[in-house]
Amino acid sequence: xxTEGLQLIEAVVRNDSMMINRSVRQLRLNHQFGLHLVAVAxxxxxxxxxxxDIRFKNGDVLLLQGSENEISDSLASLGCLPLASRELHLGQxxxxxxxxxxxxxxx
Numbered sequence: 001x002x003t004e005g006l007q008l009i010e011a012v013v014r015n016d017s018m019m020i021n022r023s024v025r026q027l028r029l030n031h032q033f034g035l036h037l038v039a040v041a042x043x044x045x046x047x048x049x050x051x052x053d054i055r056f057k058n059g060d061v062l063l064l065q066g067s068e069n070e071i072s073d074s075l076a077s078l079g080c081l082p083l084a085s086r087e088l089h090l091g092q093x094x095x096x097x098x099x100x101x102x103x104x105x106x107x
Contacts, residue, residue, distance in 0.1 A: 010083040017079025019056040033074040039063040
């Protein structure tokens with residue numbers, strides 16, 4: 001997989017987001033917005049469902065992968081607020097694992 005130009009970002013689902021009560025499949029995150037869902041944290045715990053079956057709720061914290069050039073526009077269209085950047089890059093598995101662990105612990 002070519003990771004050139006891709007970044008990881010954490011974002012929170014706003015209360016007015018078009019994502020609420022919809023799944024990744026319904027939103028067509030990859031095809032329509034160019035985003036891949038990596039992880040979801042809700043109410044301090046990990047969800048046991050498959051990522052593609054999760055219906056998003058207000059306050060969900062998402063770890064998303066997308067193009068550096070388009071990710072901010074995609075987040076705005078979806079109704080998500082980006083969280084502070086951690087300078088994570090694909091191809092650094094240790095940092096990715098740490099990021100996911102922090103994402104799940106923090107929520």
